Amino acid sequence: MNIGDKVRLVHGREEGVIYAFLPGNIVEIEIEDGFRIPVLRNEIVTISPVESQRLVKSSDSKKIGVQSDVIASRPAAFAEKGIYMAFVSVNDRALTLHLINNSDWTLPFTAIAIQENVSTGLAAGVLLPRTSQKLTELQMKDFEAWPVFEFKMLYFRDGNYTLPQALAKRIKCRAQSFYKNKGKAPVLNKEAFVYQLDEESLKKEEIVVSENLSNDLKMSMMGGGDKQAIVVEKPQQxxxxxxxxxxxxxxxxxxxxxxxxxxxxxxxxxxxxxxxxxxxxxxxxxxxxxxxxxxxxxxxxxxxxxxxxxxxxxxxxxxxxxxxxxx
Structure with missing residues (x-):
């Protein structure tokens, strides 16, 4: 036996390290809680290095036990859909049109306005996941003359995936149904009139005859009103x-x-x-x-x-x- 050896009491549970050898065949042992006790030499046995390795309590043992009870969260599923156009009220007379990508795709896109067979470019570029881009500003008083909005998009992401077909949509807003699309716009987190472009129920080309701006549209823009379509005629000057x-x-x-x-x-x-x-x-x-x-x-x-x-x-x-x- 030497100072520093790991030992155990023959007739007890204590373990410790030899601290000193005292007269009378007495060995002073420092046990785990820091106390030192005198013990007869024949009342202790050394612990072999292999046994010591096996019996040593790991400082991380409690952590490991806790970790074994933790359920690892799964990565969020890849969002395949979530492409919108949204009209956000600036005031009671004007709105801004935004293109929103609330999916996990990266979207190369073009956006144009078509009026009387004349196309006007609104924007083009790459719309990253969970981002939006402002396209133009519109006046409520010109609602009946709003153009057809056309969007064309490709899908991209890193890694292996099944490539969806390119998205092509044409939207002509109708006053009678416009106010029914009011809700919170994703990404922007603002109240808006929202159209989901990648919704399957939405036809590829929704070209419809524009109707007069309803009073409910006006009231809906201001945050209230009944959801009944009422035709608003323009009064005389x-x-x-x-x-x-x-x-x-x-x-x-x-x-x-x-x-x-x-x-x-x-x-x-x-x-x-x-x-x-x-x-x-x-x-x-x-x-x-x-x-x-x-x-x-x-x-x-x-x-x-x-x-x-x-x-x-x-x-x-x-x-x-x-x-x-x-x-």
Whole structure:
């Protein structure tokens, strides 16, 4: 036996290392917890190197045990689909069009706008996985004249894979169904009107006749409204609110009834003008007692979509008309 040898007690469980040899055939042993104990030499036996190697408690043994209980997470499945076009509202009059790649493919692409057989390039390049690209900005008031949007894409990824067929889509937006596509755009994480280009139910060429912009489209852009398609007609640039211009059945009507009809026509035409993106509209209210003019001005002053209003063309209408400038 030598100092530093690993030993075990013959009549006990303790193990330790020989620290010193003392008189009287006594051996001082330092056990695992750091204490030193005197033991008769014949009460200990040495532990062979091979046995010591086998019995030594690994400092990582607990970690290994814990790790054996951990379920390794599987890598996420490769996203085969997730290509979108999205119209994001800038304000109540304009939208931006984006191409979104929410798949794991790398997409070489071209995007063009087709109008009256004339093609206009919007963008071309490579759209990386989980990215988007802004293509253009559009005005709500021009909805009926929006072009057909055409997209062509190839698929690419590193390694071995089954190559899908190239994607080619043409989309013509319809007002009647446009608002139904409202939702959160992937990648952008914004509220938008979204079309999935690689959806199987979407025809390769969705060329349809454009309809008038619905009031629900306008309200949906602002975050509300019923989902019923209502055709919004564009009002005249100048609206005459004289009662004989609004209804043929005006004889015998009280002043209150006439005012009610006139205000209803005013509100309706103003909303139509806002929904169609008109820059201005003029209301002829006459001079008279000034009640209609005062009420129109009061309501215009509270309307958030009105930039300003003023007397319109005094040389033509005198003080009997109001020009409304829409934001």
């Amino acid at each position: 100048v609206v005459d609110l004289h009662i004989e211009k609004l209804t043929a059945k005006n004889s015998g009507l009280s002043n209150d009834a006439i005012l009610k009809i006139q205000l209803a026509a005013f509100e309706s035409n103003l909303e139509l003008a806002i929904a169609n993106g008109m820059e201005e509209i003029t209301f002829i209210h006459g001079t008279g007692s000034g009640v209609l003019r005062s009420e129109l001005h009061r309501r215009l002053g509270k309307n958030q979509h009105v930039e300003y209003y003023k007397d319109a063309q005094k040389e033509k209408f005198g003080y009997g008309a109001t020009l409304v400038k829409i934001k």
